[in-house]
Amino acid sequence: MVLRLLGTLIEPTDRYSTKSHRISAIVLTTIIKIVVSSFMPASFVTFCYLAYNYHLFYMPPTTPGTSQQWLLLTATIWSLLEIGFYLYCLNVKRRFSHTSSTLELTWEKRVFYVQRVLDHNPTVFKSLAKWFHKRDELNVEDDIYLEHFEDWLSWAFFNKMKSNLTNNEMHELHAIMDMCLKRDPSVAAMRNENGRSRKPLEFMRLNLDPIAFQHKPLIAYLVISLMQLYGLIFLYFIGFTHYNCQPRSTLSYWIYNGNKSNGTKPPVFLVYGIGIGVTMYLKVINAIKNKDPDRTIVVLDLPHISLKLVHQIPSLTQTLEAIDNIFKKHDLTACSWLGHSYGSIVTAWVIKSRPAYVHKVNLVDPACFALWEPDLIRNFLYNSNPIGPIHHLAQYFVAKDLLVASTLFRHFWWLHNILFPDDLACESYVYFSQYDWIIDSFAIKNYLDRFCSRNSWNRLKTVMMDNVAHGGFISSDEKIQIVLEHV
Numbered sequence: 001m002v003l004r005l006l007g008t009l010i011e012p013t014d015r016y017s018t019k020s021h022r023i024s025a026i027v028l029t030t031i032i033k034i035v036v037s038s039f040m041p042a043s044f045v046t047f048c049y050l051a052y053n054y055h056l057f058y059m060p061p062t063t064p065g066t067s068q069q070w071l072l073l074t075a076t077i078w079s080l081l082e083i084g085f086y087l088y089c090l091n092v093k094r095r096f097s098h099t100s101s102t103l104e105l106t107w108e109k110r111v112f113y114v115q116r117v118l119d120h121n122p123t124v125f126k127s128l129a130k131w132f133h134k135r136d137e138l139n140v141e142d143d144i145y146l147e148h149f150e151d152w153l154s155w156a157f158f159n160k161m162k163s164n165l166t167n168n169e170m171h172e173l174h175a176i177m178d179m180c181l182k183r184d185p186s187v188a189a190m191r192n193e194n195g196r197s198r199k200p201l202e203f204m205r206l207n208l209d210p211i212a213f214q215h216k217p218l219i220a221y222l223v224i225s226l227m228q229l230y231g232l233i234f235l236y237f238i239g240f241t242h243y244n245c246q247p248r249s250t251l252s253y254w255i256y257n258g259n260k261s262n263g264t265k266p267p268v269f270l271v272y273g274i275g276i277g278v279t280m281y282l283k284v285i286n287a288i289k290n291k292d293p294d295r296t297i298v299v300l301d302l303p304h305i306s307l308k309l310v311h312q313i314p315s316l317t318q319t320l321e322a323i324d325n326i327f328k329k330h331d332l333t334a335c336s337w338l339g340h341s342y343g344s345i346v347t348a349w350v351i352k353s354r355p356a357y358v359h360k361v362n363l364v365d366p367a368c369f370a371l372w373e374p375d376l377i378r379n380f381l382y383n384s385n386p387i388g389p390i391h392h393l394a395q396y397f398v399a400k401d402l403l404v405a406s407t408l409f410r411h412f413w414w415l416h417n418i419l420f421p422d423d424l425a426c427e428s429y430v431y432f433s434q435y436d437w438i439i440d441s442f443a444i445k446n447y448l449d450r451f452c453s454r455n456s457w458n459r460l461k462t463v464m465m466d467n468v469a470h471g472g473f474i475s476s477d478e479k480i481q482i483v484l485e486h487v
Contacts, residue, residue, distance in 0.1 A: 012390050032393065039219060040215060043081075043082035046078075050072065089402055093211060096313070105415070113415050114157065120447075122184055124372065148201055152203060161208065206412055209409065212382075212409070213401075220397075225308075228276055231276075231278045231280075241254065241255055255326075258296040267295065269298045269300070269338070271337070272300075272342075277303070281299070284338075284473075284484075288484060296332070298335070316349055320350070320354065327357060333359070336362065337351075337358060337362065339364070340363075345367055348419035349417075351419065351424065355425065358426055366430055366444070368418060368419040369444050369447070376439050379437060380395075422451075424459055430445075430460065431473070433469055435470075465482060
């Protein structure tokens with residue numbers, strides 16, 4: 001209900017019918033951000049004031065247990081909880097900032113990825129310029145040198161600053177440069193610095209940059225938890241059962257056991273995107289169940305991208321092991337996978353590493369294609385000047401959430417997450433949103449369509465859903481039916 005109300009007042013597509021509606025949305029967004037962000041300063045000021053005037057408030061000449069004393073006690077407890085929670089979040093951020101899984105690749109694996117990227121994007125130089133923070137101010141031919149390209153390759157394929165590469169890695173870097181020079185004439189035309197001073201240019205280094213975290217008060221997490229509790233109750237009510245994947249894992253899942261003797265369709269395996277978890281996908285889940293009650297449905301629960309505070313961010317290997325356990329425990333056959341946004345990345349891991357688990361693929365607002373382009377991380381993580389009200393809310397409440405930001409800044413490896421269209425060996429459908437502000441939906445759709453046309457690749461179909469933004473399909477019955485048509 002809360003999400004539906006916000007969706008009515010704040011247009012997800014950022015396309016408002018009237019100027020007054022847009023102004024109202026901006027005002028509402030500003031009020032929400034001010035109110036939520038003021039809780040922590042207010043709690044600190046309240047605690048300091050009450051502590052300084054302790055003798056006046058807690059030892060008054062009044063009867064113990066009066067309403068005034070209960071109010072003061074409540075204010076004190078609330079202040080301490082908010083301050084303690086803030087310190088806890090800072091400690092969690094510090095721990096995750098220093099805990100980053102490494103990108104371990106052999107030389108053969110690096111060559112494999114370089115060749116595949118060049119096969120799918122032969123003009124890498126055009127993509128390179130987009131990674132710089134001040135890209136709109138750059139004169140590409142005059143400001144970007146081969147040394148800048150080396151800096152970018154050092155991050156992209158070694159996850160290191162160029163100055164930290166070993167001698168052997170430097171040789172590999174130069175070999176990769178030679179491969180790019182041979183394949184892309186625009187790289188060959190880049191100038192070498194030759195000892196001249198070059199303009200210092202900073203670009204986005206996702207796994208090396210500081211985590212962009214913005215604190216949210218404890219009460220915000222409590223409200224979100226109530227919304228998530230509603231989702232859990234709803235799933236229990238319609239027949240789902242909850243399981244933990246492994247004893248020490250933060251991953252869990254929901255399963256609806258269909259009637260295998262009557263069902264002829266493969267199980268559905270849903271992997272959702274960043275947000276508040278399964279609560280956002282209740283309409284989708286219920287629609288799948290109502291469409292075919294005999295069909296088994298599995299929903300993978302990813303708490304680290306669901307605005308929850310957990311002690312661990314599972315790696316690719318840990319996630320695949322959890323999925324292995326799900327298939328083994330429930331004796332699942334190959335599934336029809338439905339991955340949305342970040343969930344498309346987890347689905348991509350399965351497609352590449354566990355093809356026997358995949359019968360059909362359905363990806364909505366995919367975050368796994370053409371990751372050599374920076375649109376995804378720039379729009380979601382590095383956008384210092386959000387345009388519309390919905391962008392401001394998404395960045396404050398979601399993108400800069402402690403666990404979400406830690407997941408993306410320390411555990412998002414583009415070489416692991418990228419999916420090439422020729423990786424899709426089964427019947428596959430990819431759905432895009434017309435007003436997607438996170439990924440360039442039209443560019444990626446054109447890239448996939450060109451690949452299919454050029455290579456006579458009939459296994460992959462793309463669909464553009466009109467009048468919806470990123471994630472908008474989950475609240476539209478019409479768009480849900482479009483997606484479920486091939487699930």
